Amino acid sequence: MRPMNFQKVFVPLTGLLLLGLSYRSFGWSGVAVACTGIVMFLLLHFTRTMQVLKRAAERPIGYVASAVMLNAKLKPNVTLLHVVAMTRSLGELKTPKDQQPETYRWTDGGMSYVEAVFLNGKLQSWTMTRPPAEADAAADAPQEGGTPPAA
Template sequence: MLGLAWQSWGWKGVALVAGGLVMWTLLHFNRTMAVLGKAAQRPKGFVGSAVMLNAKLQPGFSLMHVITMTQSIGEAMTAQGVEPEVFRWHDEGGSWVDCEFERGRLARWSLVRPPEPVPPARD
């Protein structure tokens, strides 16, 4: 883009494209910091409802998108740098969602719910 801008408009074009790239970078950085700032104020790996999170997830979501949805940083279940990365979000009811990310994108997820308590038998 810089080369095309140079050929078309000279230094003015280069300045315009460079300014646009810097603006895009700053907007992206600002959004990332806002999302992580909100997530840092909540318990790690906590979500209001694991069932609702399970319903909203779609393949291809980025980790940042999932963090934005949950407003919480997921609890890492795998060592850093191991593919696929697995993160867990749980709720107060004991349910949790394990999300597998490959190359930063959601590949698979699973919902685990605690077994329902068996009511006592009546005489």
């Protein structure tokens, strides 16, 4: 059984409480003003969500400009929408669809990547992985011909 998400209960109850207090203090005109405020709040959040998704739709899935910078900016308990807004890209889903926790990956041009684990839409943990450096790979590769490198 999933733990109760208090935001799903708290926000509607706050709206109802605001409507009740508005009616008690100012009558139906108070309810009209409170409803206007609630609708404005909902429209602002809807507009922000659509802008984030519009920007993310214009970039490849799972791409980020710099995995190092993303790793530095991440904080526990931020929402998936916030991370998508930071990366301006939808993450590449690594777990089966609709399975909790969800793991997403963002990769940069240098093949470094950040894997982030989200539980109920909130960031729980993340890891950054860098590919082996080319200098290390060249040193490990067998030398062909010529003299051996000096010690």
